[in-house]
Amino acid sequence: xxxxxxxxxxxxxxxxxxxxxxxxxxxxxxxxxxxxxxxxxxxxxxxxxxxxxxxxxxxxxxxxxxxxxxxxxxxxxxxxxxxxxxxxxxxxxxxxxxxxxxxxxxxxxxxxxxxx
Amino acid sequence: xxxxxxxxxxxxxxxxxxxxxxxxxxxxxxxxxxxxxxxxxxxxxxxxxxxxxxxxxxxxxxxxxxxxxxxxxxxxxxxxxxxxxxxxxxxxxxxxxxxxxxxxxxxxxxxx
Numbered sequence: 001x002x003x004x005x006x007x008x009x010x011x012x013x014x015x016x017x018x019x020x021x022x023x024x025x026x027x028x029x030x031x032x033x034x035x036x037x038x039x040x041x042x043x044x045x046x047x048x049x050x051x052x053x054x055x056x057x058x059x060x061x062x063x064x065x066x067x068x069x070x071x072x073x074x075x076x077x078x079x080x081x082x083x084x085x086x087x088x089x090x091x092x093x094x095x096x097x098x099x100x101x102x103x104x105x106x107x108x109x110x111x112x113x114x115x116x
Numbered sequence: 117x118x119x120x121x122x123x124x125x126x127x128x129x130x131x132x133x134x135x136x137x138x139x140x141x142x143x144x145x146x147x148x149x150x151x152x153x154x155x156x157x158x159x160x161x162x163x164x165x166x167x168x169x170x171x172x173x174x175x176x177x178x179x180x181x182x183x184x185x186x187x188x189x190x191x192x193x194x195x196x197x198x199x200x201x202x203x204x205x206x207x208x209x210x211x212x213x214x215x216x217x218x219x220x221x222x223x224x225x226x227x228x
Contacts, residue, residue: 004159031214042220043160043205050214091159103209104150105216107159 002026004108006092012114018080021111024073025094033105034067034077035091043091049075082115089113119143120208122219129226135193137222139206142187146208149182150216151191154203163204164191196226 005024013019025032033048047057049069057067064083069075079086089112093105122139129135139149150165166173166180166189173180179192193200203223207216 033215043218045215045217048215055214093159103148103214103216104162104165105160107152107161109157110159 004092004094004106006090006108006111008111009109010112010114012116013082014116015083016081017115018078019082019086019113019115021077021079021090021092021113023075023077023092023108025075025092026106027073029094029096029106030072031095031103032069032075033093033095034075035093035107036088037091037110038088046077082113084115087113087115119217120206120219122206122222124222125220126223127225129196129224131196131198131226131228133196133226135191135196135200135224135226137191137204137206137224138188139190139208139219140186140188141208141217143208143210143217144187145210145212146217147211148209149180149189150207150209151178151180152205152207152218154205154221156202160205193224196224198226198228200224201226 007022031050034046036044046059047067052069067077089110091110093107095103095105120141151163152160153163154160164175164178177194182189203221205221206219209216
């Protein structure tokens with residue numbers, strides 16, 4: 001199993017530019033999570049999907065952030081326009097959520113974003 | 117409102133010593149408590165987890181102690197090794213909400 005795949009692994013962009021982060025979850029997993037990690041705020045849940053449907057986006061910081069999951073094998077997190085304070089490591093995680101089962105999230109390697 | 121409080125923020129232990137990381141939660145709806153281990157440049161990975169109907173779970177050198185009445189749980193690493201040096205996150209999972217809430221993390225350094 002290849003695990004959760006994220007791309008790009010590193011992204012450097014200038015303020016105002018659009019940034020798109022990509023994630024391929026583990027095959028068969030039905031939940032997908034986007035997290036942001038910074039020294040100041042730790043690991044923050046931005047949004048999560050269940051069966052490709054956004055369930056909770058309360059962690060999305062503002063309208064500049066959007067996420068989509070067009071199918072079970074692909075998700076994107078977009079920041080438009082990007083700002084220096086968006087600099088962080090963005091993780092995608094997936095899990096299989098079965099009725100009455102406890103979920104284990106499998107994290108990808110992360111995308112390190114630097115906005116200049 | 118921070119729902120899962122983790123301490124200490126950082127911890128330095130000598131090789132062979134015991135590392136102890138503590139977490140406290142507020143929401144009684146949490147029903148599963150995993151710990152994740154994260155090495156530099158990597159994503160967090162599940163280390164060990166416990167359900168609230170047991171008070172302790174042990175896997176090798178790693179033990180979770182759980183106190184439901186106090187709403188506290190802790191990770192104990194016995195015979196700590198330099199290879200255990202990493203950041204550890206506690207988490208609390210709410211089945212109905214379908215998501216985990218993470219603590220702020222503890223950076224563990226095990227000195228040889």
